[in-house]
Amino acid sequence: MENHKEKIYLSPPHMSGEEQVYIDSAFDSNWIAPLGPNVDAFEREISSYLGVNAAAAVSSGTAAIHLALQLLEVGPGDRVFCSTFTFVASANPILYQGAEPVFIDSEPETWNMSPQALERALKEAEQEGNFPKAVIVVHLYGQNAKMDEILRLCSEYDVQVIEDAAESLGSTYQGKASGTLGAFGIYSFNGNKIITTSGGGMLVSNDEGAMNKARFLATQAKDAAPYYQHSAIGYNYRMSNILAGVGRAQLQVLEDRVGARRSIFNEYVMHLSGLPGITFMNELENSRSNRWLTTLLIDEKTAGISNKALLEVLNEENIEARYLWKPLHLQPLFKDTSYYPHSECHHVAEELFQKGICLPSGSSMAKEQQMRVINCISHSIKVNSLRLSG
């Protein structure tokens, strides 16, 4: 049957209208290049927003993670600990470097890296004399991981931290910008993120020397010689001056976008949290989530419907909702990779994947659209939970 209902997307781009001004300035000055005044300005503006010393605009969040691993000299034979509950882009750069990922489970409060699993992994690494070169901590759906605990452990064992803040731009942790607490932080401006350049990323750090090196590696590692001379492997990872213009305009409305996504989250909670078997992702104390995507867990035993069945119902209504990230230790790509669960009998990320869904959360979503999503979910849970009790 053909579906005539207007499609509601998970997280579509939301332009401010000012982007064209910056694009025009790139065209007017003929800076149609991977570098230029918009790139420099975007780096300055985002550094000042985040409160970091330096930022390097690159072609994707994945490229930014790859550069961070390069800067920490991760290479063949090295191990890198990484959150298991994340998008594959968090871990692919570990493979680019010929290094070995080790996956760390989530904990139930933030759904992000479990400090208790990390501690076990570090203790074992100490016993084996095989410390990781780096830990990649992911802040999923805008929620901050428990950075105090994670940073304390990593400094105790002298391991560097890379924050994958691709989904948490605009979130704060104890008053500091998410992604600015580790040695390096990365952000993504992919089309579905809270602000977008259509595609792009940012690497940030307080270590200006390292960031100069990042820019060098990202422009083919060209030596300071009068001709083309190269002594290291380089990459073509810089951001285009046109796209940086889009980013500058988007950054100006970031706070509005966070506000809009948080309101959308509150609206879902108001209408759905009373339903049987539904729980929402909490917000860690002393932190602000940008609520990039509203996520919830469905307990089939009380809701009377599984996450899979609910996703099918939503899909039939032309509503784009999705599973949560499938843990990386369950991916065929990583089938022989080691993994540390939260505890022996509590595999948190697996449980989240089995129960969770994410809902349309775009900052441009209209109230009527959100009510369509809410009515669809509440109807379907009411019918199914009644069937259970009846």
Ligand SMILES: *Cc1c(COP(=O)(O)O)cnc(C)c1O
């Ligand atoms: C989007 C995303 C990335 C990758 O960013 P790209 O810009 O698409 O390369 C990395 N990690 C997480 C958690 C993401 O959501």
